[in-house]
Amino acid sequence: MSDLSLDKLLKKAENKLQNVHEIVQEKSYELIRQAYKESIFIVITEGFRSIEQQHKLYSQGRTTPGSIVTNAKGGYSYHNYGLAIDIALLDNNGEVDWTIDRRWNKAGEVGKRIGLEWGGD
Known part of the structure; x- marks a missing residue:
């Protein structure tokens, strides 16, 4: 599970969040933190x-x-314009998991709760 530490997920996001608007960056980090509390492991796949x-x-x-x-x-x-991000979810082994399940809906709820728009709607 050490591969999926919160610090590692936040660090991984840094590169993808270059040239993304500062507010979107902050909300992206917050999304990763809040989802992590729910055992949902988010990676940013694309920013600017x-x-x-x-x-x-x-x-x-x-x-x-x-x-x-x-x-x-x-x-x-x-x-x-640096105003959007794309995400993926990781499984417990740290591999991207494209299975659409409750975790995706929960990630969307978390995003909306912190003020992001959710393209999954």
């Missing part, structure tokens, strides 16, 4: 994205191979 990166993501599943992952063209995503 350049408009060029957003264009590339938008073309995925449209003009380039892969699944569609966003409906926002470059310049139309909150990520392009």
